[in-house]
Amino acid sequence: MEKKSKLSILTNGIIKENPTLVLLLGTCPFLATSSSLINALGMGLSATAVLICSNIVISMLRKVIPDKVRIPCYIVVIAGFVTLVQFVLQAYAPDINKALGVFIPLIVVNCIILGRAEAFANKNSVVDSALDGIGMGLGFTLALAAMGAIREFLGTGCLLGFTIIPNFSIGFFNLPPGGFFVFGVLIAIMQAATKGKALKAKGFSCGLCPMYNSCNTAEANEEVAAEKKAAAAV
Amino acid sequence: MIVNLIVIFMGIVLVNNFVLSQFLGICSFLGVSNKMSSSVGMGGAVVFVMVIAELVTWPVMQLLNKFEIGYLQTVVFILVIAALVQFVEMFMKKYLPALQKALGIFLPLITTNCAILGATINAISYGYSYVESVVYAFGAGVGYMVAMVLFAGIREEKLNNMDAIPTPFKGVGIILVSASIMALSFMGFTGMFQ
Numbered sequence A: 001m002e003k004k005s006k007l008s009i010l011t012n013g014i015i016k017e018n019p020t021l022v023l024l025l026g027t028c029p030f031l032a033t034s035s036s037l038i039n040a041l042g043m044g045l046s047a048t049a050v051l052i053c054s055n056i057v058i059s060m061l062r063k064v065i066p067d068k069v070r071i072p073c074y075i076v077v078i079a080g081f082v083t084l085v086q087f088v089l090q091a092y093a094p095d096i097n098k099a100l101g102v103f104i105p106l107i108v109v110n111c112i113i114l115g116r117a118e119a120f121a122n123k124n125s126v127v128d129s130a131l132d133g134i135g136m137g138l139g140f141t142l143a144l145a146a147m148g149a150i151r152e153f154l155g156t157g158c159l160l161g162f163t164i165i166p167n168f169s170i171g172f173f174n175l176p177p178g179g180f181f182v183f184g185v186l187i188a189i190m191q192a193a194t195k196g197k198a199l200k201a202k203g204f205s206c207g208l209c210p211m212y213n214s215c216n217t218a219e220a221n222e223e224v225a226a227e228k229k230a231a232a233a234v
Numbered sequence B: 001m002i003v004n005l006i007v008i009f010m011g012i013v014l015v016n017n018f019v020l021s022q023f024l025g026i027c028s029f030l031g032v033s034n035k036m037s038s039s040v041g042m043g044g045a046v047v048f049v050m051v052i053a054e055l056v057t058w059p060v061m062q063l064l065n066k067f068e069i070g071y072l073q074t075v076v077f078i079l080v081i082a083a084l085v086q087f088v089e090m091f092m093k094k095y096l097p098a099l100q101k102a103l104g105i106f107l108p109l110i111t112t113n114c115a116i117l118g119a120t121i122n123a124i125s126y127g128y129s130y131v132e133s134v135v136y137a138f139g140a141g142v143g144y145m146v147a148m149v150l151f152a153g154i155r156e157e158k159l160n161n162m163d164a165i166p167t168p169f170k171g172v173g174i175i176l177v178s179a180s181i182m183a184l185s186f187m188g189f190t191g192m193f194q
Helices: A006-016 A027-032 A037-060 A067-092 A094-103 A105-109 A111-121 A126-156 A176-193 A216-233 B002-015 B026-032 B036-066 B070-095 B097-111 B114-125 B130-158 B172-189
Strands: none
Touching: A006 A126, A027 A094, A027 A105, A027 A126, A027 A176, A027 B026, A037 A067, A037 A094, A037 A105, A037 A111, A037 A126, A067 A094, A067 A105, A067 A111, A067 B070, A094 A105, A094 B114, A105 A111, A105 B070, A105 B114, A111 A126, A126 A176, A176 B172, B002 B130, B002 B172, B026 B036, B026 B130, B026 B172, B036 B070, B036 B097, B036 B114, B036 B130, B070 B097, B070 B114, B114 B130, B130 B172
16 A cells, blocks of 8 residues: 555545545434534544544554454444443533434444444554544544534524524424435535536445445355356356 | 334334434445345345344343443444344355345345344333334334335336436435435324324
C-alpha cells in the first residue's frame, strides 16, 4: 500500500470517502437517529468514539489475531467499546440514551466500524488507524448532523430545541418516511452538484460492503454463478 | 392470551414494521430487493434466524440476569447470534440440503444484520415473556419479508426503466424516495392494533 500523508488519511473520511453519503454505509442509524439534531449528534459522537477506540485496539492487535478468526475478534472488541459507551451515556446523558434506545447497542453491527477494522486498521499503524477513525467518525457525524438539522428544522421549525420559525412544522419530515425522502434528495443533490461523480456506490448491493471479500457471501455468490453456468450449459 | 399474541404479531408486522418505521435492516432491504426471487429467499432466511435467535437469547438473558451481569447483553447476544448462524448453516448443509440451497447464501449476511440483534434486544427491553418474545421475533421477520417482497415488486415493475427519471435521482435517489412513499403508505396502519 502506498504511503499516505497523515492529513490525507484524516480528511479522506470526511469528504472523499464519506461513509454514509459516498459509500452508503451505516444507513440504519443514519435514517433512524436523524429525526432531531441532538439525537444525530449523540449517535454520531458515540459511533465516532467506538470507531476510534476499536481502530486503535485492532491495529495494536493486528499481528496477534489469527487471520481465520479475525472477524469474531473484531466483533468482540467493538462490542466491548459499545458497552462502555452505553455506560457513559447512561450515566451522563440519560435522555439521549433513552432517545437513541436500541441503536446504541446496534453500533456493534454498524458496517462502518467493522468495515474500517477490516479495510484499514488491520493493515496500518496505530497512529494512522486512529486518524482514520477520527476522519471517518467525523464524516459520519457531519452527514448525520446535516440530515438531523434539515429534518428537525422542516419537521418542527426548531433547531436543538430552540424555535427558529414559530408555528411552522411539516410533520412528514419528523416521521420515518421523511427520513428516506431527505436521504434520497440529499444524494440527488450531491449527484447533481458533482455531475454524478461523487457517489462511489452505484447502488445498494453486497458488493460495496467493505466486508464483501472476507464474508462468505462472496464465495456463495461465486458458487451460485458457477451453478447457473452449469445449468445453462445443460 | 391469544388476543395479546395476535396484537403483538400484527402490531410488529404492520404498525411498527421493522424496516419501514423502525429503520432496522435497511442495508439488506435496499441491497437485496432488486430481485423478487432473492428478496423472498432473504426474507425467509431472516424469519428463520430471527425465531431461532429469539429462542436462544431469551433464556440466555435470564441466565445473565441471574448472575447480575445484564450489562453484558450486547457482547453476549452478538456472539450467540454469530455462533448460531454458523451452526445452523452447518446443520442445514448436512441434513437439509434443499433448504440450504434456498436460504444458504443469505445466512452469512444475516449475522451482521441489525434487524436480528435489534429484535432480540427489543424483546428483552419490552419485558416480553418467552412465548410473547418468540411471537414478536416471528412477526418482525414476517414484517421484514412483507416490506421487502412488496418493494421488490415495485422495483421490478417500475424502477427498471430508468429513462423517465431525472438524472440526479437515477439509481440510489429514486430507490430511497420510493421507499419513502411506501413507508408513508404503511403509516396508514398507525393506531390499528393497540
